[in-house]
Amino acid sequence: MSAPTPLTYDQAGVNYDLIDPLKVSAQRAAAATALNVAQHGFTEVKASRGESAYVVDVGPFYMASIVECLGTKTLVADDMAKLTGKSYYAGIAQDTIAMAVNDLITVGATPxxxxxxxxxxxxxxxxxxxxxxxxxxxxxxxxDVCQVAWGGGETPALAGIVEDGRIDLAASCTGIVNPKTRLSVGDQLAAGDAIVLLASSGIHANGLSLARKLAERLPQGYLTEIEPGLSYGEALLAPTALYSPVTEALARAGITVHYSANITGHGWRKLLRHPGELTYRIRTVPPVPAVLKFIQQQCHQDDREAYSTLNMGAGFALFVPPEQADEVVRIAEAAGIAAWHAGAVEAGPKRLFIEPLGIEFSDADLQLR
Amino acid sequence: MSAPTPLTYDQAGVNYDLIDPLKVSAQRAAAATALNVAQHGFTEVKASRGESAYVVDVGPFYMASIVECLGTKTLVADDMAKLTGKSYYAGIAQDTIAMAVNDLITVGATPxxxxxxxxxxxxxxxxxxxxxxxxxxxxxxxxDVCQVAWGGGETPALAGIVEDGRIDLAASCTGIVNPKTRLSVGDQLAAGDAIVLLASSGIHANGLSLARKLAERLPQGYLTEIEPGLSYGEALLAPTALYSPVTEALARAGITVHYSANITGHGWRKLLRHPGELTYRIRTVPPVPAVLKFIQQQCHQDDREAYSTLNMGAGFALFVPPEQADEVVRIAEAAGIAAWHAGAVEAGPKRLFIEPLGIEFSDADLQLR
Structure with missing residues (x-):
């Protein structure tokens, strides 16, 4: 039942080398449009460029916005629907909204x-x-969970662009950072901050190309049992955790979040997202969801490879004052999300040490801003 | 060279009967989320539901947001690139932004x-x-033309969802209505208002399914000359006009726009968009761009059919106080967009009369809110 050879993300068909030059020139062109908001009397928050959401100072508060794609998780839902006769699109909808909301909140915004x-x-x-x-x-x-209004949207039929029988799902999200002191675009992060990790609910919506490739290699495909009564396909389709109830509860409790990172593509390397020279030391590793453990085993990935592409049980990282870390954990758990005071930020070169696993990542491992 | 039988929009492959039930239930569910913004101390502008952009009262001003899809115009660009070796994606980019910006400004927002x-x-x-x-x-x-900041975005690679070699383009846009008196969600429209039409630059990005179907029927396809030196394909790819420079210039001049309509899918029936019982009488019809005249002739559409699906030279409608109509025309033309004081709003049943053409549309012709 085991895959014959290791399976990497590149083999699964996503070649970032082709996309990245476009990304870089798009980012440069986008940065050059900053003056356009100045014409209206407002200013962009320059530090938000390269962060997960774009922020403009509109006077009494900041406005944050974003558009995010679900990715290819619908392909799993479609295959599973054929196998089980069930529809998985309620979960898929949550995944899509999570992609947008979980990114938007990293800058301190209320969606x-x-x-x-x-x-x-x-x-x-x-x-x-x-x-x-x-x-x-x-x-x-x-x-409703995220307390956002569903403003409307688009339901185009794009024969010839989107494949027959498929749907391309994305969500845009707009929010405000209010009061302005909630802004979290990197300048507050410092040595001494605690790292609190929030539990993921499974694979979320990143790493699905790899997960689908693995399904093709399994004799029973998505119906392979990974735990008694739990198929690989069902486990993959656990909807992505929504983290805005946690960040809103923290704001209500007066907790200052110094920085945060949504752990999506590139796995735990996202903990190195902040541009500064700081060392991140993880002393506690959350339990790994069964579906991620299964993927790691079946793809013969070592821990370094697994933690560099998958969330491995941590969907979101909060960097907070150390004396508030335990309260952050309590508040997250009261909001229904397991959390761990997992480590600390230290002065030092840009490194991530995952001590329980003996893994180290450096800046060279994350060229994704 | 002429198409053998009339070609309608339904034949071109878009079946709104299948999409509309989903739209209706999505609109109901979306409307029920209004309370979520109230939890944050804000209120949605209920009248914006059913309008082209969603508006929330955030205190000092209104915030408007939208996501819009380009549609299938890239298929024309891709075919033309094969025929001519040129790239048309600069124009395609403008089309995509126009879809979002031209909708957002209808509510009085500055993108x-x-x-x-x-x-x-x-x-x-x-x-x-x-x-x-x-x-x-x-x-x-x-x-830059619209004076908006390009905040960022998503460049996913979606093999298995988006067809190989194709790209699904969309834009989200966020803006503010400031001062709040600029809000235009229908309550100001009244009998006596003048109708000013702004020139389109061609087909824009609606009606492309029909236009592509027609190309298949033409012996020379997209290379058919519709005017000396102008091919059908080049003419189709004229980028969509951007109307926000006009609406911003009107605001600076102190003009109060009572209502506006972006003329996209459903052509001039969009003039009936406002939910009230009012009669719209058009006395001046803008010149029809060559590409739209060509499509109408080749598809053997009568004027009623053509004006009910294509923009026929009018890309945007402004409803303004009658005494300001001529100034609105001057301001639009100073911003580089031809404009006509084309008609008036009257008390009476919900009807659109295009007098020079002897066409009448009623509410029954537009069930699209």
């Missing part, structure tokens, strides 16, 4: 409005009324 | 931030560096 982008391969996608209604239901439920 | 959503069929899309750089260049240029 206010979500817009839906549901681009189908043709009008026929909407014929499956159960699936379509699950998407609506899950979208609404996730908006 | 502030645009996010790019560029979902390719695979990393290989980015191998064509000229095309990718044109996309970046055109995106930046359109942001």
């Amino acid at each position: 206010l409005v979500v817009q839906a982008y549901w681009a189908a391969g043709g009008s026929a996608w909407f014929e499956d009324a159960v699936r379509a209604q699950e998407l609506v239901k899950g979208w609404k439920a996730a908006c | 502030l931030v645009v996010q790019a959503y560029w979902a390719a069929g695979g990393s290989a899309w980015f191998e064509d560096a000229v095309r990718a750089q044109e996309l970046v260049k055109g995106w930046k240029a359109a942001c």
Whole structure:
């Protein structure tokens, strides 16, 4: 049942070397548009460029915005629907909103409005009324959890661009940083800060190309049991955790979050996201969800490879004053998200040490800003 | 050279009957999330539901947001690139931004931030560096025209969802309505208002399914000359006009826009967008761009059909106080957009009369809110 050879992310078909030059020139061109908001009497928060959401100072508060793609998790949902007859699109809707909301909150923003982008391969996608209604239901439920208004959206039918029978899902999100002291774009992070990790609910929506490739190698595919009564496919489709209830609860409790990182693509290397020269030392590693343990084993990944691509049980990192770390953990758990006071930020070269596993990452491992 | 039988929008493959039930249930679910912004101390502008952008009262001003899809215009650009060796993606970028910005401004908003959503069929899309750089260049240029900051975006590679070699383009846009008196969500529209039409630059990005179907029927396809030296394909790819420079100039001049409509899908039926019982009488019809005249003739559409699906030379409608109509025309033309004081709003049943053409549309022709 085990995959014959190691399976890496590059083999799974995503070649960042081709995308990155475009990203760099797009980022440069985007940075050059900063003056446009100045024409309206406002100023961009320059430090937010390179962060997960873009922030503009509009006077009484900051405005943050973002658009995020779900990725290819729908392909798993579609395959599983064929195998089980169930629809997984309520969870898929939550995944899509999580992509946007969990990024937006990293800058200290309260998400206010979500817009839906549901681009189908043709009008026929909407014929499956159960699936379509699950998407609506899950979208609404996730908006309610995050206390955002669902403002509207687009439901184009894009035959010839989106594949027949498929749907390209994305969400845009707009929020405000209010009061302005909640702004968290990097300048507050310092040696001495505690690192609190928030539990993931599974693979979330990153690493799915690899996960799908693995399914092709398994004799029973998505129906492979990874735990008694739990198939690989069902486990992959656990919806992504929504973290804004935690960050909002922290704000209400008066906790100052110095920085945060949404752990998505590039796995734990995202802990090195901050541009400064700091060392991150992890002393406690959260339990690894069964589905991620299974992927790691089946793909013959060592810990270094697994933690550099998958969330391995930690979906979000909060960098907070050390004396507040235990309260942060309590507040997160009261909001229904397991949390660990996992480590600390130290003066030193830009390194991430995951001590229990003997892993070290450096800046060279993360060229993703 | 003429198409053998009439070609309608439904034949071109978009079946709104399948999409509309989902839209309705999504709109209901979305409306039910209004309370979520109230939890943060803000209120949604309820009248903006059903309008082209969603508006929240955040205190000192309103915040408006939107996500919009380009549609299938890239398929024309891709075919033309094969025929001519040129890249049309700078124009395509402008089209995409126009979809978002021209909708956002209908509520009276100043666009502030645009996010790019560029979902390719695979990393290989980015191998064509000229095309990718044109996309970046055109995106930046359109942001500069609209004086919006390009905040960032997503460039996912979605093999298995987006077709190989294709790209799904969309833009999200966030803006503010400031001062709040600029809010235009329908309550100010009244009998007596003048209708000012702003010139389109061609087909814009609506009606492309029909236009592509027509190309298949033409012996010379996109290379068919529609005017000396102008091919059908080049004419289709004229980038969509950007109207925010006009609406911003009107605001600076102290003009109160009572209502506006972005004329996109459903053509001139969009003039009936406002939910009230009012009659719209058009006395002056703008000149029809050559490409739209060509499509109408080749598809054997009568005027009623053509004006109900295509913009026919009018890309945007402004409803303004009658005594300011001529100044609105002057300001638009000073901003580089031809404009006409084309008609008036009257008390009466919900009807649109296009008098020079003897066409009438009623509410029954537009069930699209």
